[in-house]
Structure formats: C-alpha cells, structure tokens
Amino acid sequence: MDSLLDQSSLFLQQLVNGVTLGGVYALIAVGYTMVYGVIQLINFAHGEIYMLGAFLAYTMVTVFGIPFFAAFILTMLICSCFGIVLDFIAYRPLRKAPRLAALITAIGMSIFLQNLALMIWGSQIKSYPREVLPPILFKTAWSVGDVTLSWLQIFILSITVLCMAVLHLVIHRTKIGTAMRAVSQDKTTAALMGIGVNRVISFTFAVGSAMGGMAGILVGLYYNAIFPTMGYIAGIKAFAAAVLGGIGSVPGAMLGGGVLGIAEVMGAGYISSEYRDGISYAVMIAVILFKPSGLIGRQIREKA
Amino acid sequence: MKRFGCFLLAWALLTGVAWADSVKIPVAAAFTGQLASFGEGIKNAAILKGEEINATGGINGMKVEIVLEDELCDPKEAATVATKLANDPKVPIVVGHLCSSATLAALPVYREAKLPAISPASTNVSIGKMSPFYFRNVYKDDFQGLFLAKYANAARGFRRVVIFYEVNDYSMGLMLAFMKEAERLGIKILGTEAYTSDTTDFKPQLTKFKMMKPDAVFIPGYAPQGTLIISQAKSLGMKNVAFFGADGLDDDLMLKNPDAEGLFVTTPFLPDKAGPQAAGFIKAYKEKYGKEPNWFAANSYDGVGIAAQAIAAVGPDRIKIRDYLASINSKEKAYKGVAGNTYFDENGDCLKDAFVKEIHNGKWVSAQKQLQ
C-alpha cells in the first residue's frame, strides 16, 4: 500500500495544501510587518481586521445580495478605512507613550473587536451557501493521479503573488513607498525631511488592513467557515510568519508565510496533528530567541 | 465600591422573599457559543414542557418557572452558575448541563449542596459514579461507541476505518469505546488524527487518510467541524468513502451540506420509532418553533418531565427528589417519555436504545439497516 507513488502523491498534495495555507498567512503577515516597520507596534487587532473582512464579505453577499466580486472590492475598501480609523483612535494618541501602553491598547482593541463581532454576528460558524459563489471556484483545475489542485487554490495563490509584487513596486518605486521606508528607519529624521509621518502611517495601516481583509475573504471562501474567533488564531500564526521572515520586511512576510504554512501542514500530516498549532508557537519562540532578525530581515538594533 | 454595596443590598433583599406558589426548574447549558445550536434544542423543549405543565395547572398548583442559565460549556462558568442555583431555595432540581466538562465542574457544587441534577446531554462516563445526586437520561459514550462499532461491522460491513477526532472528552471517549469494540470485531483502525475546536483546515489530516484508502471515516465530533471535514474531504477527491458519526453530528447544519449525503449517525431519538407520546411532542415543537426537534430537545423535554414528576410526587424537597429519582430503577417503573423509557441504574446512569439515521436527499431518515 505504501508504494513510492503513493508516498510522493501524499507529499505533493501536502505541499499544495501547505503552500495555499502559506499564501494566506503571508497576506495577513504583510499587514503586521508593515505596521511594525513604521511604528514598532505589534498591532494585535490586525487579526480582527482579517476576521472583519471575512464577515463583511459574507454579510454583503448573503444578506444584501451583492455579487461576489463587488463585495470583494468593497470589503477591502472598508477594511482599509477601518485600519486608518483604528490607528487614529487607538494608536495615534499614544505615539509618544511608553511601548507597554501601546501594546496593552492593541490587546484591548483586539478583545473589544472580537467580542463586538461576537455580539453582532453570533458565534455560530457561518458558511457561504453554494449558490451565491461563482461555481468555477470549486472545480478541480488540475489533477495528476491522487494530487488535486482546485481553481480556488490557484486563485488564492495568484492573488497573493500579485499583491506582493504590487506592494514591492510601491515600496521601492514610488514616493510614498520611499516615505514608508524612511519613516521605518528613523521617524524623527523623516519628519525633518518634510515627510508627513502621520499620513504615511495611515497609509501603511490602509494597505496592511486591505490585505488583511482580503485574506479574510479568501479564507472564508476556501474553508467556508467564518466565526468571530478566527482572527485570533490566524493572527498569531501570521505574526509568527512575519517574525520568521523578518519583521519589517515584506518579502520576508511572504517567505515566512510560505515556510510556516508548509511546516504546519507537514507537521500535522507527518508528525502530530494534536500539536499543529504548537508548531507556530514553537517556530515563533525559536526565531525570536535565536535569530530575531528572521530569515531575511534587517538587524534590529537595540540601544546598547 | 458603592456600586458593589448597592448590588449586595439589592441581592439580599431579593432573596429574602420567597413566593410559595411557584417552583423553579433551571436549565443550564450553553445557549451562546459554538455549541449553541445544541443548547437551543434543550432550551426550546424545556420552555415548551414548562408551558404545557403550567397549562394543565402546574405541579400540584405550583407554577413552573423554567430558568435558563447560560454557561457556555465553560467549566468555570458552570461552577459559578451551579453555586448560584445551589443557593437558591426555590430550586429543587437542575436540568443540565450540556458539555461533560461543565457537568464535571458543577458536580461537586451540587453534591455539596445536596441538589439533584439530571443531565439530558452529558455522555462522559465518569459522571454517574461521582455523585449520588447526578442522574442522566442519555446514554454514555462507552455505550454509543460500542454500538457504532457493532453497527459498522454488522450492518455496513466496514473493515477499514479511520478516526478523525476532536481533542475533547466527548470525542475521545467515543473514539476509545469504538476502537475497543472494533478491535474485538476485527475492524482494522488504519489511523487516527486529531483536530481542535478552532481548526478549519483539515486537509493535511484528510490527505493522510485518503492515502490509506479506508472504507469509512468515523467523526466522533460536533457538527460545525463535521460539515467542514466532509466538504474538504470531497474536495480532496475522497470518493467511495463513507462518513459516520455519533450524536454530535446530529444537527441540521449537516443537512445544509450537499456533500453530507449518505452520512449516518447514532441517535437516541428517531421520530418514527419513538411511539405515540413523541408524535404529540414533535407536532407541538414544530408548531412553536418551526422546525423538527433534535434529540437534545427530546431529552430535555423528558428531563423536565422527570423533574416535574418527581416534584409532583414528593414536593420541592431536594433530598426527597433525589431518592425518588433513585427509585426509578427498573423497566416497570421507567418514565415513559418522548425519547424512550428512562430508568436509572445504581450510579444514576440510564440505559437507552440507540438508533441510526442517515441523510438522504438532504433530510434525516431512519437508516434502512438498523441493529436489532
């Protein structure tokens, strides 16, 4: 039964599963990494923006009957605005405050938003009814032997890659991107150079939240399970991915996401499915303790 | 601080007064949270039964008040709720809890306060033995698991099975009981994989199962995950594999999933085998709530009914009620309810029949092949 063909099919299929999962983590991780890059804050509430994206798209499609792709774009816009508002009311007033205060605020916002969603939508897992989605997404695109790849997986992967590419272009080829890099290197000097630091930060939140929201929609689609605590668990894993790749680095987030996704799937498939979530925690701790700059991140300078 | 003082005062005042003409039957379960759909059945049926009792004059002239206590299946909340109920003199018996971990947390409180309780849904094996005050009108997991193994073998002829379980006591208890009997019957368990209640991505484990080429996948878990598992399995191309589970999968959620066609589960309650008492209940439930009752509802309805019968027989006295329940210990003395005949053994556990139902064209129907 355990022929070589079977084993390699298993491995390939797990690889496909892992890369898709990794793509999702990468999208969320980008939001974390960008925000950390500019204001050195772990935005705990980012996971909730992802969750909100999933719920908003779901509500638009099922309650208001908005066609899927329109809902997609709208949700991303709303999440974007939401990120800006979040920064404005929760983090901006604490820009000069000690780090501990900002961190605690982030945690508080995360709890608040999670429970708000719980109150609004209830805790039952929501699923899209089959009818409202474009049917092509569920068809198998390619299957060789026992290994299958669906159009939905291809869709997710290509969007992820596309976003990363666009983001990379923006950060390295546009004025606002340069401003972002400047602010993340040295806020004060950037301000002295005439960069509107607050505006740049808002822009960062906007982009990061849009990607996070998009990840939420995609995940809601892929697993067809939307529930208020989904942001918490995905947020942790995506953060681990961001740290793994190197916090502050966008290509790092992508790499970290991919590696973590594959590690998680392989771990669950080959080692132990009970400790599946533990893999992310272990990776995160190991990276922070032994190589805090991550796989391709910059060296984090301490004041010492 | 002042706030707290006012609360204290108000509470003291409220609890001093006792109305002699009503009795409270609290129903403790998870009414919000992931398992809320199970709690909903319990809630609805209990309210229905309470109304029916009151419509016919209450219990010996006393009005029945069904009090809902939401403990979210959380052991801490359950213990707090239990203390609250134990200290309410108008509560002679509790119907609850839903999850075994909640029941186990509340149990010491009830035992200490000598408050009898009857659970319509907790299937963990240790409960009955741990307290002379706890009863239940649902079968235990070791029985369900055993039954499923027998059924899988005799009625379906499965020889190679994989088990996908959730890391909680209900699921694992079922799995262990199933495995023990399956081994005895010669069914090969090819592998077991775990998931948690927040897992939404089951593909890694399912892929592994697929490669093992089993006859069937046993999912001793709950419907919210069960429905995802089945859909993801189908999307991975798992054809010609049967899926089956136990009472945790017995939920309308599964009906909404077209991939779940052919899924079969054990249930203590089958409308067509339930007898004439049940017909009235099903009709009334449907009229009031617009859907068919599930077994949680049926058991809850019976639970309240048993409680009411006890109160009617011996009055709202906790010890007397407990003794009365303990005396329902044989088939002749059994309580004839909508979910079958309930009687208790010396641990307070009950022996009930199990049936099998399956999904056919998006509806639950009795499985064509039943175990005799």
Added chain:
Amino acid sequence: MGFRQLGHNPRLLFFGLLLLAVLLPWLPLGSSTNYILRILTTAVLYMVLALGLNIVPGFTGLLDLGYVGFYGIGAYTSGLLAIHYDLSLWVILPLAALNGALWGTLLGAPTLRLTGDYFAIVTFGFSELVVLVLRNELWLTRGPMGLPGISPPSIFGHPLARDWEFFYLILLLLIIVLLVVTRLQDSRIGRAWFAIREDEIAAQCCGVNLIRYKVTAFAISASIGAMGGAFYAKWFKFIHPDMFKFWESILILCLIVFGGMGSIAGTMLGALILIPLSEVLRAVLPQGLFSARYLIYGLVLVLMMRWRPEGLIPFEGAQARKARLARERLNL
C-alpha cells in the same frame, strides 16, 4: 480625597476591609450568602494572581502575557499530587510554588535580553505551549477528560467543605502573598526592580545585575501564580485545560492595568471591582448581550491606557513617596 489617598494610607483601610471580610460569612445575607462568598473568593483568588503578575509588568516594567501558563502548572501540580499521592494542601502549596519558580526561571533565563514586544510574544507562546501540553498529554493530565475528584484541603483532619471555609483559606493565602510582596517592594530587590522599570540602561550603570533581578522577578511571579493555581484545583475539585486559556492572562492584566500597575493597593482594588462586576453584569444583562461582559474588559484596557494609564491607585516610586511623606510631615 480620592483614590490616591487610599493608596497612601493603606494600613487602616486594609485592616478595616479585612475585618469586614472576616465577618462577612456571618452577616445576615439570606440564602445568597454562599453565592456572594463564592464571588468574593474568586475575587480574592484573582487578587493573589494579580499581585503575582504585578511583579513583572508592575515592578519591572516587562509585559508578561503568559501568566496563565504558571497558573495552569500550579493547578495541575496540585491536582496531580492530590490525586496520586493524596498530599495535603500545606505540602502542595510550597511544592507548587517551587514548580512555578522553576518554570519561571526556565522561561525567564533565555528571554532576558528581549525588548518589550518580543518578550510579551515569547511569554504568550510559552503559555500556549503549556496549555497544549496539558491538553494533549493524556498520560499525564488526562487531557480534555479533565482531572475530576481532587480532594479538598483539610485542616487537622477536617476537610473543608463550606464556602466560608474556602473564603477564609484564600484570605489567608492573600495575607501571606501580601506580606511577601510588600516586603519585596521595600527591599533591595524591589528597588532594583523599580530601577529596571524606570530605565534599564541607567540601572545597569548603577550596578544592577539585570539578569539576576529579572529572573528573580519572573520566578517569584510564577510561583505566586502557581500557588493560586494550587488553591484553585483544591477548591474546584476539578480542573480542565479549558480553564487555562489565554483570556485569563488578559483578564489578570486588565485587573492590574485598571487598578494601577505596580501599586499593590491598586492591584487589589482592581480585582475587587472588576471580578464581581462580571457577575453583576450576568444578572443585569439580557441574554443576547452576554458577550458584552468580555467586551468591557477590552474596553477597560483601551480607555485606561488612553486616559489614566497609571490606574486607579497609581504606583508611587520610592522618591515620590519620600517627597510626599516629607511634605506631609512639614504640613505643606
């Protein structure tokens, strides 16, 4: 008047409250006495836990998000020792404290050089791993089956059963922990901690051995958490991995943020207000808004950080206290 004064004259207020607490079970509160006692026992347990957590972010200025891990370790140590060896609580408490200290040291040692954010994340990751182990290692902890049947503590052969007995027991534990924490605050160790909180580099320059003091802080904090857990196991007589979620760490953090991070009186006040609040809300809120209870804690964190980050009873450094005492003495 106001909360600031409360913090400054703690002794009188404290003994007054203590007296009230001791008399509480005998007050005519009707049949809800046990319910209220249970709520207050919970509140005092959280006071103990909060005092333990307070040492790390409050005294040393590092955010520990993994406190629930120690709580769980203490509870399981206690539960397992009680079930397998039938040890008495008085033996279990110190053992649990030791175990907590051990894990605190193990966690503290490698994480010292981390900055605030990373430290917080690592502690979080650690506590999640602990809970995962508790949940999955059935051979050790029975995992999700939980540990039922833990025997209650007994004094001179009489097993504690009534709610007021447990209430007195937790009060006793609170007094012990309070003594330890207040002594520490005024000791050399405490001053070193505060120095670290104010400015690590300056402290280092003054000869404070960062490693030693940070690890000590962590170990003591962990051992207090473990003792709280040990009591918890013996009180509930049943423990289950679900009782040790990340949420507990947040809740305890919320208590000290609300009351005043670093301030002992503030920490206790925070617990006294916020824990019973949850029960009051349960009685007051309609069914649908049940989750609003948790929402409030999130809101408390955000609002406190925005408008009163020092908490209800602010922490007072040694300098400030000396200045204030001097002022009072001179009647200025």
